[in-house]
Amino acid sequence: MHSKNFNVTAIPAFTDNYIWLLTAGGAACAVVDPGDAEPVLAVLAERGLELRYILLTHHHPDHTGGVDELLEKYAARVFAPADPRIPFVQQSCKEGDRIVLAELEVEFQVLEVPAHTRTHIAFYGENALFCGDTLFSIGCGRLFEGSPEDMQQSLDKLAALPATTRIYCAHEYTQSNCAFALEIEPENARLRARAAEVNRLRAADKSTLPSTLADELAANPFMRTREKSVLETVRKIDPKAMPGSSAMAVIRAWKDRF
Numbered sequence: 100m101h102s103k104n105f106n107v108t109a110i111p112a113f114t115d116n117y118i119w120l121l122t123a124g125g126a127a128c129a130v131v132d133p134g135d136a137e138p139v140l141a142v143l144a145e146r147g148l149e150l151r152y153i154l155l156t157h158h159h160p161d162h163t164g165g166v167d168e169l170l171e172k173y174a175a176r177v178f179a180p181a182d183p184r185i186p187f188v189q190q191s192c193k194e195g196d197r198i199v200l201a202e203l204e205v206e207f208q209v210l211e212v213p214a215h216t217r218t219h220i221a222f223y224g225e226n227a228l229f230c231g232d233t234l235f236s237i238g239c240g241r242l243f244e245g246s247p248e249d250m251q252q253s254l255d256k257l258a259a260l261p262a263t264t265r266i267y268c269a270h271e272y273t274q275s276n277c278a279f280a281l282e283i284e285p286e287n288a289r290l291r292a293r294a295a296e297v298n299r300l301r302a303a304d305k306s307t308l309p310s311t312l313a314d315e316l317a318a319n320p321f322m323r324t325r326e327k328s329v330l331e332t333v334r335k336i337d338p339k340a341m342p343g344s345s346a347m348a349v350i351r352a353w354k355d356r357f
């Protein structure tokens with residue numbers, strides 16, 4: 100199943116969230132992580148769209164807070180992880196599931212990516228990844244319910260997707276993430292180029308997303324925990340740090356204080 104007219108638009112919400120709007124040329128649409136109903140309802144009305152599907156990556160209120168109100172207005176089908184903290188799910192999703200958004204002629208593969216939360220999932224299809232708060236551009240989510248090992252495994256899973264995959268994460272954190280990443284890899288040319296591009300985009304009040312998986316593999320320190328240049332910096336903080344989850348633990352703890 101492949102949609103010729105698949106299109107993704109950002110609906111900004113709160114101070115730095117993005118609710119992703121998925122369309123395919125007709126009136127039917129889907130949204131990912133609608134933390135607030137109001138901006139979604141405004142865009143649907145303006146564009147004459149009918150909400151048919153709601154995809155949720157995790158239970159946090161800034162990703163789910165608008166669902167009740169959207170369901171009052173639209174009979175949308177809700178896809179989300181099985182988690183008692185998400186009470187309104189019609190179809191719970193687990194690793195390897197394929198979910199079909201028939202009216203958009205789109206199919207997504209479900210990836211379990213625990214770390215930010217225990218039941219966090221991502222949706223992959225149409226060369227696009229909706230990864231919530233697990234992977235950010237040049238960063239990753241905080242470890243609220245998981246370990247550095249969990250985050251390493253989850254990011255390794257995402258790293259295995261095609262390099263051209265477009266990364267639709269849920270927050271506009273890229274500029275501050277770049278400032279932190281440059282502390283770790285000041286000589287990384289791809290990171291420096293991305294940081295310059297991000298500064299230009301933000302100065303013009305534009306979104307830095309989507310990025311591509313290739314960009315993240317080249318410049319995101321959380322996806323580079325086995326690279327020599329990253330380990331050199333990490334070992335200035337913890338001389339015993341090892342490639343992978345050990346380096347992940349050091350970088351994540353540092354970022355939490357940054």
Ligand SMILES: [Zn+2]
Nearest residue numbers: 157159215232
């Ligand atoms: Zn979250």
